[in-house]
Amino acid sequence: MRLTEISRDINEWFNGSGPLADVVISSRVRLARNLAGCKFLSRCSSQEKADILQKLKDVLMSLELGDETFYVSVDKASELNRSFLVERHLISRHHALTKGPRGVVIARREFFTAMINEEDHLRIQVFEAGCQLTTCAEQIDHIDDMIERKIEYAFSPRYGYLTACPTNLGTGIRVSVMLHLPALKMTNQIEKLLNAAKDMNLAVRGLFGEGTEAASDLYQISNQVTLGLSEESIVSHFEKVIIPEIIEYEKAARARLLSAQVDTLDDKISRAMALLQNARLISSQEALFLLSHLRLGLNMHQHMGASTPAIKRLCELGESTDKSDAGLSIRTINRLFMLTLPAHLQLNYGKPLDSTHRDALRAKIIREALGQDS
């Protein structure tokens, strides 16, 4: 299976659908596991890593997942292919950059991936669109059971599933959501969120950004504690208490923008439309920044009935390019987000491009998607 078979469109869980999709882009639950009777990766020789890789690859490729699976050898992949996998969230940046025999098993519909020899021997994860953490958790639990029938995990009754880093000990579970928080950013409340998150034992990371800088106002929120709580309680607390609270803050900020800062909001949306429809060269960073404003405008219209002058024009644009309902327009925006990322761009074009050519191609793809002739 070639990566170009999946590179021309977004994965299902990134298409803007699902519960609470006006704020929650996607959900993910991952489990960290190691084989019993083996050293952790930092002490393994290259041969030992290769043996672990072969063993786990065989087990994973034999699973009945209701979907076709394919394997990518990450250590043998080109840098472009590795970047592509990172852009698509199929592997972590760590997995791309670390050394030694390692790979990833991917389900064709991309709702499941299994990284082998990342920081632990095995990291399996399930994705869903919108806020569906319980569903993700149930699915990953089932897959974990299937794997455990064929191999033995490193486990101690005291510390649970044993991991290379003590921060993953116990359940080995990482529960996360990708949130779109443009209104909190616009009303200067992101710092407040970050401080609150620390008190709630949450990790907040900007997507593709450093520290608090988040490309396209997208943030990944995850649990930090993995020991001393059951998987169910971690997932449930996250889904029923933490996420709804953050969503309320974002929605309140959006309401405030509509009632008290309409001109600022409309200006941002209008400028975004104008630039995206007309620029001949646009960097990834700028494109993501502007696309975020469009996504905000469309969500405000769909979920809050907003119809400021700029939002009205935005919806008209949506209708003229996507002949179906407005939901598909969010999909278009997410699609543009993903397909204009550097590795996606080059993989689909067929060869590497320098920075200026990428910026030109990106601008062209966006103009065409927004109904302008190239």
Add this chain to the structure above:
Amino acid sequence: MQCQICSKRAATIHLTEISDGVRTEMHICERCAAEQGIAAQSQISINELLSNLLASQPSDDELFGPSEQDLSCPHCGFTMDRLRKEGTLGCPHDYEVFDKTLLPLIERAQNGKTSHCGKVPSKMPPDTKKLMEMSGLQQQLDEAVRRENYELAAKLRDQMKKLPQR
């Protein structure tokens, strides 16, 4: 059988802990149990009981053995120095070998939690599973009480009562 604490009264409460494949048994009388703060239904964690008792005697390590800073894991050669540099451990045995050093680190990283109460692999022996299930429910109950979710706490208490007594 005599109580292992007072050596006077008959032992009527028998506790078994299985940790890392090592089985520890304790046989105590009701009076000592009450003094240690456990009800006959054994709602305290066995860990706590054992550590209270062990804490009163210096461990062999402290008297005779090397400090964990100089130790290297016999299975993989890992040292505490490497942990400082690399941030990850060498093999699962390190959790035992460097127990004293790791425990405070784990406690800090995991918001005070130091024992597992979640999923157990199906291949674990049934004894261990039962013990862990009980311990797990107790921890969840404590957490529920801490979060003032008394409805959940009550449900957990009922679940614990239903578990088969050994």
